[in-house]
Amino acid sequence: MESGQDDRRGGAVPEDQTQRALTELIAGRRLGVLATIKRDGRPQLSNVVYAFDRERGLIRVSVTDDRAKTANLRRDPRASxxxxxxxxxxxxxxxxxxxxxxxxxxxxxxTVEELAGLFRSVQGEHPDWADFRRAMVAERRLVLRLHVDRVYGVSPRG
Structure with missing residues (x-):
């Protein structure tokens, strides 16, 4: 992963320290905003719950097959x-x-196995795994895997 810093408040942070701080911010959260590209080129934004594997630079999200974000990513796999x-x-x-x-x-x-693992990493154990598994099929769920190429932002001060 490549990183950069857009810090208009001043004070340069070394690249490795910035990368660590930004990665920690992603790793320490569970709610993020997924941006995909609509057919007309404008962004489509979705609030999503996610899990981040920092070793692999991988963000995983449970999505349904019929959502705009899924269709957008099938057409154009670029995301922020x-x-x-x-x-x-x-x-x-x-x-x-x-x-x-x-x-x-x-x-x-x-897919259901991966969805179960994703659920565990975000929310812990489910009270009824058989029901969970049936629901994943009925809801036509799948896993969105975001392979991170670059991270930028403003790191937390502290």
């Missing part, structure tokens, strides 16, 4: 992902390439 601090002054933007798993078709398939 925005996360901000509680006060909004610090933020990180991850530019990424999207990969979509197959739609969940069976409660025991690989």
């Amino acid at each position: 992902f925005h996360v901000s601090s509680d006060d909004g002054w610090a933020y990180a933007v991850a530019e990424a390439r999207a990969e979509l798993t197959p739609v969940a078709a069976d409660p025991g398939d690989a």
Whole structure:
């Protein structure tokens, strides 16, 4: 991953320290904003719950097959992902390439297994995994994998 800093408040931060701080901001959150590209070229934004694997530079999101963001990413896999601090002054933007798993078709398939792992990493154990697995198929869910290419933003001060 490449990083950069857009800090209009001044004070340069070394590249490795900036990268660490921005990565920590992404890793420390669970709610972000996914930006995809609509057919007319304008951005389409969605608030999403996510899990971030910092070792792999991978953001994962559970999405449904019928949503605009899914259609947009099938057409154009470029995406941006925005996360901000509680006060909004610090933020990180991850530019990424999207990969979509197959739609969940069976409660025991690989997509449902990955969705279960994603749920665990974000929310912990589900009270009824059999029901969860059936719901993933009924809702036509899949996993959006965002392979992060570049991170930039304003790192938290502290």
